Amino acid sequence: MERIDLHTHSTASDGTVRPEQLMVDAIAAGLDVIGLTDHDTTAGWQPAVDALPPGLTLVTGAELSCLWNPERGWPISLHLLAYLFDAGEPEFAAERAALRASRLTRAEEMVGMLVADGAPITWDGVLAIADGAPVGRPHIAQALVAAGVVRNVPEAFASEWLGARYRVPKRDIEVIEALRLVRGAGGVTVLAHPKASKRGRVIDDAVYAELAAAGLNGVEVDHPDHEPAERAALAGIAADLGLLTTGSSDFHGTNKTVRLGENTTRPEAYEELVAKATGAVPITG
Structure with a gap:
């Protein structure tokens, strides 16, 4: 089959x-x-x-x-x-x-919120992780992992991070x-x-x-x-x-x-x- x-x-x-x-x-x-x-x-x-x-x-x-x-x-x-x-x-x-353009604006806003609160990541760094793909929360999550802010991607999606506190509606x-x-x-x-x-x-x-x-x-x-x-x-x-x-x-x-x-x-x-x-x-x- x-x-x-x-x-x-x-x-x-x-x-x-x-x-x-x-x-x-x-x-x-x-x-x-x-x-x-x-x-x-x-x-x-x-x-x-x-x-x-x-x-x-x-x-x-x-x-x-x-x-x-x-x-x-x-x-x-x-x-x-x-x-x-x-x-x-x-x-x-x-x-x-239009959806893809909105995703990019949303991601940049989330990164800005994280940086404002002291997260050691950058927009350029997130773009590098995305490597030409439309930037989304998983790429920001990977940046947080690489910076040692969280242990893994699932943890980055918890409510205190990208799940709620730093989540921007798309x-x-x-x-x-x-x-x-x-x-x-x-x-x-x-x-x-x-x-x-x-x-x-x-x-x-x-x-x-x-x-x-x-x-x-x-x-x-x-x-x-x-x-x-x-x-x-x-x-x-x-x-x-x-x-x-x-x-x-x-x-x-x-x-x-x-x-x-x-x-x-x-x-x-x-x-x-x-x-x-x-x-x-x-x-x-």
Whole structure:
């Protein structure tokens, strides 16, 4: 049976493995299909394609930072996996560019707050760690580790550091609008780790029907941050609404402890996802 991991990150966003090396590592991990879903960017696609080993299939994608219900009460953060969209479609491309610009401004503001409070890091140092990738909290976390402020990246994400005290809100897309943009670019959508309560507040079960009506294609059920009960609940919701179910690692390299292929997607679900896309097709080495 094919081994399919549809949610991974590279140095094009907040992972620690370059896209070209990630393709090599995917083969070593026994994968047949890998989805490259860096945050709000397609910058890793071409390096991954150029390095694609024989026998490995690449599903191009991106993970979008979204909000649910921003105008009716306290907003809830959501992540939307967009697959096989036309990267050149102008409206969606412009929105992704705006998100990336917002991330840069946000990161610079967080570094400024840390420096003002005496943290021995610099913006230039954080940029060097990012090495051309869009700067995010993981890069600031690595700078804090290198400076000896914290012991490791998870500690840097604690509430007294980047988790709350020095965290600046980022610009996110309202999720219904994000679904519209991806659909307009010919892509398909899967809600990433939607019941990962350890990450914070999650949407009510009733919201899934509204998202499905707006064009959501699937939900990520098997994810490292989902407990067994959360996986079971999601599978039931998906069955009721006719949504695809996927599984993945959400691999970030050394920034997280998960392994490539830690969770996988059933080939039947993968084939259905591909069949729904009109913006692009998977690429096989």
